[in-house]
Amino acid sequence: MRRRSLLAAAGVAAAWPGSRPARAEEPVDVALVLAVDVSRSIDEDEARLQREGYRGAVSDPRVVEAIRGGMLGSVAIAYVEWAGIEYQRLVIPWTRIGTQAQADGWAQALEQAPRASLSWTSVSGAIEFSRRTLGDCPHEATRRVIDVSGDGVNNSGPPAEQARDRAVAEGITINGLPILNDRPTFGRPPPMPLDQYYRESVVGGLGAFVIAAEDFEAFGQAVRRKLIREIAGLGGPAVERWG
Numbered sequence: 001m002r003r004r005s006l007l008a009a010a011g012v013a014a015a016w017p018g019s020r021p022a023r024a025e026e027p028v029d030v031a032l033v034l035a036v037d038v039s040r041s042i043d044e045d046e047a048r049l050q051r052e053g054y055r056g057a058v059s060d061p062r063v064v065e066a067i068r069g070g071m072l073g074s075v076a077i078a079y080v081e082w083a084g085i086e087y088q089r090l091v092i093p094w095t096r097i098g099t100q101a102q103a104d105g106w107a108q109a110l111e112q113a114p115r116a117s118l119s120w121t122s123v124s125g126a127i128e129f130s131r132r133t134l135g136d137c138p139h140e141a142t143r144r145v146i147d148v149s150g151d152g153v154n155n156s157g158p159p160a161e162q163a164r165d166r167a168v169a170e171g172i173t174i175n176g177l178p179i180l181n182d183r184p185t186f187g188r189p190p191p192m193p194l195d196q197y198y199r200e201s202v203v204g205g206l207g208a209f210v211i212a213a214e215d216f217e218a219f220g221q222a223v224r225r226k227l228i229r230e231i232a233g234l235g236g237p238a239v240e241r242w243g
Contacts, residue, residue, distance in 0.1 A: 026096060029070035030231055031141035032077050033130040037150030039083040039121045046179075046216045047115055050149070053220035054079070055107040057227050064100050066232045074098030075231055076139045079110060080130055084120030085157030088129035094137050120156035123148065123202055127163035127174060134172060145230050149177035149223075153197050164204045173205030177226055179213050199239060207233070211240045 036050060057063055058077065067075050079092040091113050097103050130146040137144075146167060154160040164174055176198035192200075195212040203210055209229065213222035222240075229236055 026074075026138075027072055027140040027142075028074045028076045028096060029067075029072045029142050030075045030233075031094075031134055031137045031139060031144045032075060032230060033080055033133050033146045034077060035080045035082055035126045035130045035146055035148045037083070037121065037126075037152070038081045038115065038117050039150070039152065040117055040119045041121065041152050042117070044117075046151075047117070049216040049219055051110060051115070053223045055110050056220050057223040058097070058110075059100075059103045059107040060224050061100065063224060063227050063231065064097075064103050066228045067097060067103075068099075069232065071142070076137060076141065077106065078133050078137070080126070080133060081116070082122065082126035082129065083116075083118035085122040085125040087116075087118045088125055089116075090133060094133075094139065096139060121150060121152040121154060122156035123150065123154040123160040124158045124163040125156065126150075127160065127167055127202075131163070131167045131170065131172060143233065144172045146172060146174045147177065147226065147230065148174060148198075148202055149179065149219075151179040151181060151194070153192075153194065154201070160201045164202060168204040171205070173208050174203050175208055175226065175230060176203045176210040177213065177219075177222055178210065179216060179219060181215050195239060207235070209236065209238050209240070 034054060074096055076094050076096050078094045080088060081091050082088040092109055095106055097106060126148055127146060134144050167174055178194040178198045180194055195210055198210045211222050211226045213219045
C-alpha cells in the first residue's frame with residue numbers, strides 16, 4: 001500500500017507541467033521547503049486542514065502579490081512530508097512560482113497528491129531531508145528557507161538541534177509553525193510548551209521566527225502570514241500566535 005501511494009504521488013507530480021525542473025538560469029528570490037508533519041498524532045481531519053491551509057496560502061492573491069513584489073518576482077517551493085526518522089518524502093518537487101496561475105496549479109497538485117500517515121515525530125529527520133532537498137534545488141536563490149510545521153516534539157532520531165545547527169551553518173534559515181492542541185502525543189504531555197520547544201530547538205538562522213497556530217482551524221491563517229513574511233523577507237516578532 002505504501003509503495004502504491006508513493007508511486008501515485010510521483011505520477012501526480014510528473015503529470016503536472018509546473019513540476020518539471022526549470023533551467024538553472026532561472027533565479028528566484030527564495031528557495032523554500034515546506035516540511036509538513038504527517039505523524040499519527042495528526043488525524044485525517046487535521047491532515048485535511050493542514051493541506052487546505054497550504055493550498056489556500058500558496059494560491060492566496062496576497063501571497064502571490066508578495067512573490068511578485070520581490071526583486072526577481074518568483075520563488076521556488078518544494079513540499080515535503082515527514083514522520084519518524086525513517087520516513088520523509090518529496091511530495092511536490094521544486095516548482096517555480098511567479099504568477100497566480102502557477103500558484104493555482106501548485107495548489108491543485110497538492111490536492112491530488114495521496115497522503116501517508118506514520119507513527120513517530122522526527123523533527124531532526126525533517127530538517128536533514130529538507131537541507132538535502134535545498135541542495136538539489138535547480139534554481140539559484142537569494143535566500144534559502146526551511147519551513148517546519150508540526151504538532152509535537154522530536155521523539156525519533158537525533159536531537160533536532162543537531163540538524164538545525166548543520167543547516168544554519170550552511171546559511172539556511174529555519175522557521176517554525178507549531179500547531180498547539182490539547183491532545184498529548186501518544187498519551188504523553190510534551191516536556192515544554194510546543195512554541196517554546198520550536199523557539200529553542202528548531203528554528204535558527206538569519207531572521208528566524210515562530211508563528212504558532214492555536215489549533216488546526218487557525219492553521220491556514222498562520223501559514224499565509226508565515227509565507228508572506230518568508231517571501232517578502234519582512235521583519236517582525238520572533239514569536240507570533242494565531243487563533
